[in-house]
Ligand code: SF4
Ligand code: SF4
């Protein structure tokens with residue numbers, strides 16, 4: 001083969017490969033599906049505690065969410081108070097949350113509001129367990145997307161024993177338990 | 186690895202639990218079916234606070250793609266025109282810092298292969314444009330200028346390049362055999378993605394834990410071992426594992442312009458021969474033919490025939506890999522665990538099976554799901570086997586073909602364009 005001919009053949013193969021790369025990229029991009037992000041399905045989550053420990057971020061991008069519209073505003077909150085609490089006050093020894101991230105405020109007799117301080121919450125799910133077992137299940141874990149770096153493979157998703165993580169469209173990035181929530185973004 | 190999970194002990198206390206359950210039951214009867222406690226009607230006009238649901242932070246901003254292309258262009262310029270190892274190395278350091286520590290090493294081009302495969306196999310999988318660019322740009326650059334991406338842009342390559350201070354020579358035969366692993370890894374990644382069993386390249390990325398300064402203990406150990414090995418065996422991940430390197434290798438083989446050792450004509454002084462830690466410098470071919478043409482042709486013919494045979498054999502053998510490979514899928518693992526527990530093979534339950542038993546999915550359904558997945562794996566692992574057969578066959582052919590070379594030149598496929606060899610060449614560039 002003459003060197004010239006060889007060069008032509010190389011050019012041809014090079015062109016073909018370029019087309020192949022472009023083709024693969026375009027095929028992959030063909031679906032105009034929205035960008036996907038990770039989120040926890042609260043119905044599947046079993047509050048195993050791995051959300052607090054397995055996220056690549058420390059503290060975890062998973063935080064406790066509180067759907068007020070389904071909360072009972074109980075005085076004896078299963079998510080707030082330890083089951084053996086001596087009194088229903090805000091003393092640390094009475095609180096379930098290891099970081100005291102839940103703020104209890106009196107609304108009117110006999111109702112109390114419980115608000116999660118997201119800066120303190122580590123996503124351990126202890127309150128979620130309490131609220132689910134003894135309350136309305138208005139507390140649950142969600143990936144907070146201002147924190148989450150949206151790993152290509154979510155480290156918690158891989159460790160989650162309940163298969164609770166899935167990819168959902170970024171435009172609707174939360175799986176809230178109640179659609180009556182007021183939301184701010 | 187199981188982490189100790191903090192749970193209040195009190196909840197485990199059976200008496201307390203029981204009494205509280207009764208309490209709940211009592212309350213539940215008094216409220217309506219769905220919730221234990223009714224939602225109160227507030228007389229004070231209280232309005233509940235809003236839930237903070239921020240939009241996803243767009244961490245993969247288009248900015249990253251721009252930086253990627255600019256660094257690729259700069260790397261090409263340094264490798265092909267400036268030809269100074271020191272300058273290339275500084276760009277490498279920049280990449281570790283920016284793509285690694287600042288951008289947390291995610292998404293990287295190596296991992297983007299999986300997004301592309303997911304996008305091809307699953308039409309509902311959306312890929313951001315940045316990820317597409319991360320996949321395609323380094324390949325296009327490889328097609329033009331060789332593996333400039335590996336030389337100074339890839340954060341995984343860069344961190345290994347930075348620790349490779351005392352590289353020893355790996356015997357070329359060992360090198361050749363080990364170079365099959367990236368293909369196996371690529372095949373496994375493709376299988377895992379198409380079977381929806383997760384992105385294994387991300388799961389077993391040895392360095393992302395360092396970039397994020399946090400990972401599971403075993404992954405940090407793996408990363409540390411890689412780096413320590415990397416002090417002596419330069420770029421162990423790149424050479425013997427990186428699946429994206431397979432694609433770069435192919436593209437680079439056909440590169441339009443590629444890094445050269447000598448700026449003009451090789452005088453065969455042999456000075457550069459030992460300078461490459463990657464065995465990527467090919468020696469000039471000997472003057473006399475090492476064997477008669479007919480023998481060479483006959484062997485090549487034999488290997489050409491062997492290629493389809495190996496592929497078919499791989500296809501057959503792949504079927505036997507169904508069981509082990511299907512365990513990549515979490516559902517299969519769970520089903521096997523649950524089945525084992527049912528048969529009394531384990532003394533205790535594990536966290537996954539506990540979670541499953543807590544759900545209301547019947548065991549039969551889980552088994553059926555697992556069987557279906559295994560059937561898919563039957564097909565998948567056959568194709569995987571065929572692919573590996575094809576790779577081994579092609580490797581045999583490629584080592585048996587002797588090319589004529591007039592001087593020392595880098596192997597276009599495996600050269601990372603790191604620039605170590607440049608300074609060894611005594612020939613000066615001819616001005617023209
Ligand atoms: S890892 Fe899964 S089960 Fe455990 S707390 Fe997180 S979402 Fe829930
Ligand atoms: S108990 Fe855990 S999940 Fe609940 S608010 Fe406290 S830190 Fe967050």
Ligand code: SF4
Pocket residue numbers: 038054055056057060061062143147148149150151153154155156157
């Ligand atoms: S995607 Fe990454 S950052 Fe987000 S929750 Fe999962 S591990 Fe944490």
Ligand code: SF4
Pocket residue numbers: 295334335336339340341342343422423424427428429430433
């Ligand atoms: S071989 Fe792979 S890991 Fe190494 S520099 Fe190239 S793309 Fe990065």
